[in-house]
Amino acid sequence: MMLCIAATLAFLPGSTLTLGAGAVFGGVEALFMHVLIGTAGVATLAFLADRAGAGGESLKRLKAIENLRRSIGLWVKRAATLCCSPSIHQLSRGKTMSQSAFQGVNVLPMDEYNQSLIAQVHPPGWVNPVPASCYDLVVIGAGTAGLVVAAGAAGLGLGLKVALIERHLMGGDCLNVGCVPSKCLIRSSRVVADMRGSLPFGIKPPDQIAIDFPAVMARMRRIRADISPNDSAARFQNIGVDVFLGEGRFTGDQSIQVGDQTLRFKKAAIARVPVLPASLFLALRRQDI
Numbered sequence: 001m002m003l004c005i006a007a008t009l010a011f012l013p014g015s016t017l018t019l020g021a022g023a024v025f026g027g028v029e030a031l032f033m034h035v036l037i038g039t040a041g042v043a044t045l046a047f048l049a050d051r052a053g054a055g056g057e058s059l060k061r062l063k064a065i066e067n068l069r070r071s072i073g074l075w076v077k078r079a080a081t082l083c084c085s086p087s088i089h090q091l092s093r094g095k096t097m098s099q100s101a102f103q104g105v106n107v108l109p110m111d112e113y114n115q116s117l118i119a120q121v122h123p124p125g126w127v128n129p130v131p132a133s134c135y136d137l138v139v140i141g142a143g144t145a146g147l148v149v150a151a152g153a154a155g156l157g158l159g160l161k162v163a164l165i166e167r168h169l170m171g172g173d174c175l176n177v178g179c180v181p182s183k184c185l186i187r188s189s190r191v192v193a194d195m196r197g198s199l200p201f202g203i204k205p206p207d208q209i210a211i212d213f214p215a216v217m218a219r220m221r222r223i224r225a226d227i228s229p230n231d232s233a234a235r236f237q238n239i240g241v242d243v244f245l246g247e248g249r250f251t252g253d254q255s256i257q258v259g260d261q262t263l264r265f266k267k268a269a270i271a272r273v274p275v276l277p278a279s280l281f282l283a284l285r286r287q288d289i
């Protein structure tokens with residue numbers, strides 16, 4: 001029980017960060033998509049179930065809650081996508097990922113920087129390769145973890161056939177809404193702090209500091225776009241990774257579907273942030289802690 005409470009508390013800072021990032025970078029859409037309302041609700045239910053039950057009974061309840069979480073997540077996502085981007089709407093409905101399904105991926109505002117970003121991390125004209133007969137490794141998710149795993153496996157020099165599947169933006173949270181954008185904002189805020197605290201350095205602070213927030217955000221978008229070639233589809237294709245843009249859905253223990261293509265594999269790496277609370281609780285229960 002104490003571990004459950006500790007785990008819940010431990011994830012609070014992360015949730016807060018994600019909430020903040022969602023509010024800053026994506027408005028309503030990111031709030032819906034990234035904060036995972038369903039997860040938060042079910043974490044509470046899981047906690048209550050844990051308190052109310054014991055042993056196998058509790059485990060059954062948690063499994064039921066995990067299913068409930070999936071349903072809530074799906075409906076929240078559908079509701080969000082109905083009132084937001086049509087491209088994400090198409091993706092969330094799990095439609096066949098024809099090339100045209102990706103034409104509409106956008107990151108607002110669609111200025112020159114974000115267009116340049118998308119050209120790297122989700123090129124509108126991208127055509128998925130013809131799948132190999134069987135991949136040694138399929139990586140689902142091209143965030144930090146997936147990129148590293150895919151590049152590492154392809155670069156081993158063992159001639160491994162590696163596929164990388166990404167449904168939205170390569171680079172994942174880190175490039176697009178997390179590490180990179182946050183550091184850009186922090187840098188701007190440090191400039192302001194330095195200006196305000198310049199007196200001890202013998203420099204009189206200006207009477208008024210005017211913050212041009214749109215310019216701050218434009219700088220962020222420029223830097224993000226400049227960095228994006230590192231995580232780009234073309235770069236990974238060039239280092240020998242087959243890049244598939246689309247949602248990966250397992251169809252068997254050695255097959256996964258992306259759009260209308262089926263990829264067969266020996267090993268798969270799921271490189272996406274797991275749904276933590278309910279799964280974590282389940283894991284804890286399995287170990288009888």
Ligand SMILES: Cc1cc2nc3c(=O)[nH]c(=O)nc-3n(C[C@H](O)[C@H](O)[C@H](O)COP(=O)(O)OP(=O)(O)OC[C@H]3O[C@@H](n4cnc5c(N)ncnc54)[C@H](O)[C@@H]3O)c2cc1C
Nearest residue numbers: 021141143144145166167168172173174178179247248272
């Ligand atoms: C505001 C903020 C600041 C941060 N700052 C830092 C920092 O300074 N340093 C640091 O180390 N970390 C930082 N982080 C954390 C960092 O962003 C994450 O740890 C990192 O992005 C996790 O990478 P990942 O590959 O595990 O998951 P993600 O980046 O979430 O990537 C998972 C990818 O999988 C894709 N995906 C999911 N399911 C499927 C599917 N079925 N089919 C196809 N694709 C799928 C998603 O679209 C996504 O692109 C920060 C996070 C935030 C929110």
